[in-house]
Amino acid sequence: MLPEDSEKGRTLSARDQLLVVIDPVARRTDGESVRIAKDVLGAAATVRVCLPDGPEEFAKALVKRGARRPVVIGDDRALIRAVGVLHRERELTSCALSVVPVGAAQTLARALGVPAGAVAAARAVLEGVERRLDLLVDDRDDVVLGELRIPPVVSAASGGGAAVDGHPWLRTCQSFVRTLAARPSRVAAAPGPAPARLRVEADGVLVVDLDQPVEGVFLTPGDGGFAEVEVRRAATGSEAAALRVRARTVTVSGSDFRYRADAVVTGPIRTRTWTVRPRAWGLTLPDRP
Structure with a gap:
């Protein structure tokens, strides 16, 4: 049975239920953007927040997400880690991943089409659509999303x-x-x-x-x-x-x-x-x- 939102008096769909995994690097580097993203998401969906301390807890949270849509708040490395976890668990086909880029490394997320800024990215999580993308997988089962x-x-x-x-x-x-x-007169470049x-x-x-x-x-x-x-x-x-x-x-x-x-x-x-x-x-x- 789906949980009910008591304030709005409606039944929540699976799309309204989010597991928000906040990468520890994002929490340390830009706590304000993390807070803004949480507020935007929490205003329109039922949110369960996970604060992993490291890669092992990060992976465990994604694997045990249940019916909730996974949302990662973090930089490019957090996005890559999330896709890698879901790939190794053979769960990429059963869910759409969402990301709110927070941190210095956001080149990959931008190239994939994720909006800049915590508010715009969080709104895309709520209002956007799933796009299926090709993936490179090597002979060690590691993934490549971009270049x-x-x-x-x-x-x-x-x-x-x-x-x-x-x-x-x-x-x-x-x-x-x-x-x-170093001897400029004797040593070649x-x-x-x-x-x-x-x-x-x-x-x-x-x-x-x-x-x-x-x-x-x-x-x-x-x-x-x-x-x-x-x-x-x-x-x-x-x-x-x-x-x-x-x-x-x-x-x-x-x-x-x-x-x-x-x-x-x-x-x-x-x-x-x-x-x-x-x-x-x-x-x-x-x-x-």
Whole structure:
């Protein structure tokens, strides 16, 4: 039996019942926007608020949501985490996810069509419509919602962040060594990123092999069950044209490459395969013609 709203004297539908999961980063960084979003949602729906302390509690709240529509208040990482949880639980097809972006990282949410501002985003949760979107899933069962890119290799001499991700002590040592070794009259400029040697296959067809250095590889979920793939070859003599294809499955292999999927950097790895899942997940967005 559906719960009844005693003030309005009406029976609440499943759409009126929300599980609002507030990411801890959002609570710390912008409590005022969180409060505004809660007020807007609570004025028009029955809201159960969950305040998880970490990823485990965040996942548990989504899994045990019952018939309530899940709403995430948080940044891009919170949105990615929510889609990943629902995908691993095989529940993406049974619900539409909603998000109110709060926090510094909102690029992905904006690109997907979520309005800016706590009030506009909360109203879209209440008044919007579900739109089914394609999803990239890799061979580890991780998901990609937006752009995936494989950057060129960064040499140790260039001090690029991709080579030292997650190791502050190594960045400090490199900085110290560069300071001691700096001799402008004798030392040449540090080399920039070197082209990567990668093998890229799209639906089993070879796009580029290890003998053709590339400046980068880009994948995005397109529409109709295909990923948009762009391979930027390293220029040799004249500017090399980018190769663009559409594929359902993309495999990239090479020697210890890293990639950035949405907001997360992964690697180094030697091979990875991504497969498009057509219309795999639903996001509540403003109802626009």
